[in-house]
Amino acid sequence: MGYVLKDCDYAISWINDELRIIKNATVVIEDGLIAGIGEGAYSRGFENIDCKDHILMPGLVNAHTHTPMSLFRGFFDDAELPLWLSKIWNVERELNHNIVSAASELSIIEMIMSGTTAFTDQYFYPQATAEVVLKYGLRAALGPPFMDTMRDPKQVENELRNFASEYASSQLIRPIINVHSVYTVGRDTLLRIKELSDELNLPIHIHASETRDEVYEIKSKHGVFPVEYLNALGLISSNLQLVHLGWVTNWELGIIAKAGAKVIHAPTSNMKLATAGHFPMRELMDMGVIIGIGTDGPASNNSLDMFREMKMAVLLQRHSYWDVGIKAHHVFRAATINGYTILGLRGGCLDRGCVADVVLLDSKNPQLQPLRTDNLLSNIVYSVDGSSVDLVLVNGRLIYEKSRDYYALRERAVRLGKEINEFIGRFLP
Amino acid sequence: MGYVLKDCDYAISWINDELRIIKNATVVIEDGLIAGIGEGAYSRGFENIDCKDHILMPGLVNAHTHTPMSLFRGFFDDAELPLWLSKIWNVERELNHNIVSAASELSIIEMIMSGTTAFTDQYFYPQATAEVVLKYGLRAALGPPFMDTMRDPKQVENELRNFASEYASSQLIRPIINVHSVYTVGRDTLLRIKELSDELNLPIHIHASETRDEVYEIKSKHGVFPVEYLNALGLISSNLQLVHLGWVTNWELGIIAKAGAKVIHAPTSNMKLATAGHFPMRELMDMGVIIGIGTDGPASNNSLDMFREMKMAVLLQRHSYWDVGIKAHHVFRAATINGYTILGLRGGCLDRGCVADVVLLDSKNPQLQPLRTDNLLSNIVYSVDGSSVDLVLVNGRLIYEKSRDYYALRERAVRLGKEINEFIGRFLP
Numbered sequence: 001m002g003y004v005l006k007d008c009d010y011a012i013s014w015i016n017d018e019l020r021i022i023k024n025a026t027v028v029i030e031d032g033l034i035a036g037i038g039e040g041a042y043s044r045g046f047e048n049i050d051c052k053d054h055i056l057m058p059g060l061v062n063a064h065t066h067t068p069m070s071l072f073r074g075f076f077d078d079a080e081l082p083l084w085l086s087k088i089w090n091v092e093r094e095l096n097h098n099i100v101s102a103a104s105e106l107s108i109i110e111m112i113m114s115g116t117t118a119f120t121d122q123y124f125y126p127q128a129t130a131e132v133v134l135k136y137g138l139r140a141a142l143g144p145p146f147m148d149t150m151r152d153p154k155q156v157e158n159e160l161r162n163f164a165s166e167y168a169s170s171q172l173i174r175p176i177i178n179v180h181s182v183y184t185v186g187r188d189t190l191l192r193i194k195e196l197s198d199e200l201n202l203p204i205h206i207h208a209s210e211t212r213d214e215v216y217e218i219k220s221k222h223g224v225f226p227v228e229y230l231n232a233l234g235l236i237s238s239n240l241q242l243v244h245l246g247w248v249t250n251w252e253l254g255i256i257a258k259a260g261a262k263v264i265h266a267p268t269s270n271m272k273l274a275t276a277g278h279f280p281m282r283e284l285m286d287m288g289v290i291i292g293i294g295t296d297g298p299a300s301n302n303s304l305d306m307f308r309e310m311k312m313a314v315l316l317q318r319h320s321y322w323d324v325g326i327k328a329h330h331v332f333r334a335a336t337i338n339g340y341t342i343l344g345l346r347g348g349c350l351d352r353g354c355v356a357d358v359v360l361l362d363s364k365n366p367q368l369q370p371l372r373t374d375n376l377l378s379n380i381v382y383s384v385d386g387s388s389v390d391l392v393l394v395n396g397r398l399i400y401e402k403s404r405d406y407y408a409l410r411e412r413a414v415r416l417g418k419e420i421n422e423f424i425g426r427f428l429p
Numbered sequence: 430m431g432y433v434l435k436d437c438d439y440a441i442s443w444i445n446d447e448l449r450i451i452k453n454a455t456v457v458i459e460d461g462l463i464a465g466i467g468e469g470a471y472s473r474g475f476e477n478i479d480c481k482d483h484i485l486m487p488g489l490v491n492a493h494t495h496t497p498m499s500l501f502r503g504f505f506d507d508a509e510l511p512l513w514l515s516k517i518w519n520v521e522r523e524l525n526h527n528i529v530s531a532a533s534e535l536s537i538i539e540m541i542m543s544g545t546t547a548f549t550d551q552y553f554y555p556q557a558t559a560e561v562v563l564k565y566g567l568r569a570a571l572g573p574p575f576m577d578t579m580r581d582p583k584q585v586e587n588e589l590r591n592f593a594s595e596y597a598s599s600q601l602i603r604p605i606i607n608v609h610s611v612y613t614v615g616r617d618t619l620l621r622i623k624e625l626s627d628e629l630n631l632p633i634h635i636h637a638s639e640t641r642d643e644v645y646e647i648k649s650k651h652g653v654f655p656v657e658y659l660n661a662l663g664l665i666s667s668n669l670q671l672v673h674l675g676w677v678t679n680w681e682l683g684i685i686a687k688a689g690a691k692v693i694h695a696p697t698s699n700m701k702l703a704t705a706g707h708f709p710m711r712e713l714m715d716m717g718v719i720i721g722i723g724t725d726g727p728a729s730n731n732s733l734d735m736f737r738e739m740k741m742a743v744l745l746q747r748h749s750y751w752d753v754g755i756k757a758h759h760v761f762r763a764a765t766i767n768g769y770t771i772l773g774l775r776g777g778c779l780d781r782g783c784v785a786d787v788v789l790l791d792s793k794n795p796q797l798q799p800l801r802t803d804n805l806l807s808n809i810v811y812s813v814d815g816s817s818v819d820l821v822l823v824n825g826r827l828i829y830e831k832s833r834d835y836y837a838l839r840e841r842a843v844r845l846g847k848e849i850n851e852f853i854g855r856f857l858p
Contacts, residue, residue, distance in 0.1 A: 073812060074804025078756040110795045271744035272811070276751040302811040303796065308737065312744075315700035319745070322705040327507040364839050366539045367732065369846030374858055375503025382701070382731040383502060387816030410793050417798030429803055 001046075002030035002396065003356075008051035009363045010376055011037070013058050014337045014349040019329050021373050027056060029356040032171070032396035036352055049398075053364055054390060057380065058348040059117025059357035060306035061339020063264045064205075064243045064294025066123045067107035068100045071420055072299035076429070081273065088299065091427050092124070092150075099423045100125035104132045106416040107304055109409050112136060112400045114305040114386020117357040117393075118343055120205060120241070120264075120294070122178040126163060130173050137399040138392075139172045139357070141205070141343055146189055147180035153189040157196065164200050171395055174343060176241075179206040182226050183214050190233050203239045203344070206230075209252075210244035211275050227252035236261050241342060243294065246270050246277030253280060257287035262342045265334070267316040268309060269296030278320045281313070285330065292342045293334045305386040310335050314381065328381035360391040430475070431459035431825065432785075437480035438792045439805055440466070442487050443766045443778040448758050450802050456485060458785040461600070461825035465781055478827075482793055483819060486809065487777040488546025488786035489735035490768020492693045493634075493672045493723025495552045496536035497529045500849055501728035505858070510702060517728065520856050521553070521579070528852045529554035534561045535845040536733055538838050541565060541829045543734045543815020546786040546822075547772055549634060549670070549693075549723070551607040555592060559602050566828040567821075568601045568786070570634070570772055575618055576609035582618040586625065593629050600824055603772060605670075608635040611655050612643050619662050632668045632773070635659075638681075639673035640704050656681035665690050670771060672723065675699050675706030682709060686716035691771045694763070696745040697738060698725030707749045710742070714759065721771045722763045734815040739764050743810065757810040789820040 004026060011025035015037075028035040028046065076087045100123065111119060118139035121129055126142040133140045144159040145151075164175040177197055179185055185193075197204050209215055209226045218226045227248060230236050238260035245263055256263065265279045284291055295301050295309050303309075310331040317326035333348075340347030340355070347355040361380070363371060365388040368379045392400035400409075433455060440454035444466075457464040457475065505516045529552070540548060547568035550558055555571040562569045573588040574580075593604040606626055608614055614622075626633050638644055638655045647655045656677060659665050667689035674692055685692065694708045713720055724730050724738045732738075739760040746755035762777075769776030769784070776784040790809070792800060794817040797808045821829035829838075 070799070073799060074801075074807030077804065077807040077811065078753060080753060106795065106798055113795065268744060271748040274747040274751055274753050276748060298812070302807065303814075305814070308814070315697060315741075316748070318703040319700040319705060319748075322703055324507060324509060324703050364843045366535065366542065366839060366842035369535055369842045370499070370502060370849040370853070371846055372503075372850055372857070375506065378503030378506040378731065382506065383727070385732075385734070385737070385814045385816065387814065410795060413795035413798045414793045417800055420799040421801055424799070428801070 002028060002035065003393070003398070004028050004046045004048045005051050005056060005358070005360070006048050008054050008056040008360070010373070011056040011350065012376055012380070013056070014333070015351055019332070019377070020350075021376055023373065025056060027350060027358070029393065029396045032356055034350055034352060034354045034356050037350055049391070051360060053362065054360040055363045055376070057359050057361065058336040059359050059392065059394065060115050060335045061292065061343065061348070062111065062116050062119035062294050062304065062306055063292030063339050063342055064266050064296060065107070065119050065121055065304065066297030066299070067119065067121050067129055068103040068123045068125070069297035069299040070107045071099065071103040071424065072297075073302050075299065075424065077302070087427065091424060095124055097125050097128045099420070101128040101132055102416045102419045104129040106413055106420070107298060108132055108136050108138065109413050110304045112138060112392055113389060113406070113409065114307065115359040115389040115392060116304065116306050117359065118339065120176065120343070122180070122205060130167065134172060137172065137397055138394045139174070139343065141174040141176045141203075143176045143178045143202070145178040145180050146193060147184045148186050148189055149184045153185075153192065157192070160196065164202060175202055177202050177204045179204055181207040181210075181214065182229055183217055187233065190230070190235060194234050197239055203241055204235065205241045205243065207244055208242045209248045210246055210270070212247055212277070215247045225249055225252055227255055231255050244270065245279055246275050248280065250280070250283065253283055253287060257284070257289050262290045262292065264292045264294050264342070265313055266294045266296040267312045268303070269300040271316065273300055279317075281317050281330075282321060282325055290338050290341055291334050292339045293331060306335055307380070307385050310381050328377050332377060332381060356396040357394045359389055361388045362390045431457060431464065432822070432827070433457050433475045433477045434480050434485060434787070434789070435477050437483050437485040437789070439802070440485040440779065441805055441809070442485070443762070444780055448761070448806070449779075450805055452802065454485060456779060456787070458822065458825045461785055463779055463781060463783045463785050466779055478820070480789060482791065483789040484792045484805070486788050486790065487765040488788050488821065488823065489544050489764045490721065490772065490777070491540065491545050491548035491723050491733065491735055492721030492768050492771055493695050493725060494536070494548050494550055494733065495726030495728070496548065496550050496558055497532040497552045497554070498726035498728040499536045500528065500532040500853060501726075502731050504728065504853065506731070516856065520853060524553055526554050526557045528849070530557040530561055531845045531848045533558040535842055535849070536727060537561055537565050537567065538842050539733045541567060541821055542818060542835070542838065543736065544788040544818040544821060545733065545735050546788065547768065547776075549605065549772070551609070551634060559596065563601060566601065566826055567823045568603070568772065570603040570605045570632075572605045572607045572631070574607040574609050575622060576613045577615050577618055578613045582614075582621065586621070589625065593631060604631055606631050606633045608633055610636040610639075610643065611658055612646055616662065619659070619664060623663050626668055632670055633664065634670045634672065636673055637671045638677045639675055639699070641676055641706070644676045654678055654681055656684055660684050673699065673708070675704050675708055677709065679709070679712065682712055682716060686713070686718050691719045691721065693721045693723050693771070694742055695723045695725040696741045697732070698729040700745065702729055708746075710746050710759075711750060711754055719767050719770055720763050721768045722760060735764055736809070736814050739810050757806050761806060761810060785825040786823045788818055790817045791819045
């Protein structure tokens, strides 16, 4: 079973690891994978989608977020960090499966509408989020978070084992070991996490060196910087994903590169929370480290639009380096092919066998004009936002079609927003 | 003649200089002005607009752009600055009224769709842009640019006199004296500009201290910094608008504040062009300086969405100051009431007599959920983009209604894009 995405005005994607732009492209999808470009034999009996007036591009991977935190969108926003955090923690002590489900669903609706096909999530009740992910048909990496300050690590380990075995053969859900941070998880827990990662062969996803405070605390306590500390405990490997790295030393970069660990940049969140610092994107790229991009959660961004996040990554890097060395194609790679690599998938590409996660943009959207081969990438990264997304396919299935789904999803989002407001009412100012 | 904007879910605006949020608001517009809030006597015979499921807010003022530069959207984008500029200048030597008109129209369509009701523009052929502005019915401050390196200042002065007299009594077009910069305009021209500003009582709009290069050049040549130089020539007054100020000294801020000059921040453009530096927003606010926000032109942003620009201003300031002192309400003020003040109008407010330039957002847009009084401002500044704009009124006239106008404007934008591509074809890589 498959689709023929017929006569797209343009297709922009990675082919044989090169960014290619093809005019009047037809793309064939079979059994959830890219089968080829051009019509030929594959189109027999497949459903045709007329892609005239559309641009085909890879789906975007949000490599770090906390989807249920739409619960906190605009909640005590703009308060100083300690007050904001304490208000959020008050609510988090009262969470339940239903409210996490509602908040996840709201975020997932927003992500699909803006062309995100896969995301990595860190939050409580991942089971609730997983159910919504399967209902909507996109991809997610999920798992219960280790955070000793909030939860008994033994209990988290049990949940993780159950979660990992339930979704071991899922095509859409990828279990991961979520770790909040080196300052909220003890040394013994970190050592246990390392064993679990080896035993279950699961990646570890952790916030690291996000704030000056955190770096100062670890250095004071352990005499080394956070990445050095993780390295001493054996956690730095190709199975590790480090998020933020705004306050990382240059010698820590060498440790990351040598081990083949992955890193994730969340520029908007870093700026909004005023963590300052500098994510050394150029140095990491030069060392061959695979970099993804994430929006972080709706409480600290507050958007989930990966088009906006790609642009933000370029802007922040240029502001920090005082030059234009980071370009549109770097962040387009980070948000597509690299995002899939971090998920452990071959995706973001149009080679035969890449996962068929693609997005169709309305090529007549005014934000995209004037449109040509030479400015297509630029228009996608710097000009459009997610509102030009018309169709989304994940794993070869059509999961969003604006003309068919928009109004129903909008009504659903409003209903979910009301559920959230009922839950959070008693915590409001 | 007027409108009754009936039963808006929320109205958010400045009333008596305070930011107010009113639930179930009805706003009455009469003869292009706000007549009042609440129904009462004003609704007799006025046309009702049902604003259920909508949020009423002030129209956004883009206080610095170059609308015809949609011509250069994505054109040699990401090239190093000198190459990019030389490629643009090659084209600019060949401009004509028609192509400036087409490119202005494309930008104006995008601006209206994203809730911009007024803008200040600096580009060649302002007459072409003015005609489009009047056709679409928004507001603009316009005038031929002084730039001695490109044009004879005598000729610019003649054009300015003609332009100013033609639009002297226009409700929508406000003539201004556009000056490119202190490094492209000679001392004699600057002195003449000062005389013209006094004689014609027109504001002066100038790029200042945008790059390190510019500051270095002026300091080397004249022994003083750019704002000091302008001050020595008598140009710093309440009639002056300084754009960028990324490399301004703290003693120059005192000069600006004392004179009551206005300043405009264009964060995205500064970051994209890697000019680095720091726009001292906090210090300027503390001194009582009126600050506006601009997207800059579509060649250096490349979006014209003022919702995105408000957010960017908060983010960049927080990143620079390492704290959350700059908040949503600061940039909301900058983009609304301050923008109108810079234009010389009482607007951005819901007091009786404020100009009736208002925008209605779709309150059911998923980006706005969950929605409450306490997070409404946050959601507007940090979460939505221009795509949630449903209606735009300027000067009391309905100039954009998404359900009625979107598809026609989209087709028009595509046609304008094609015109641009035909013109620019021979300059492409």
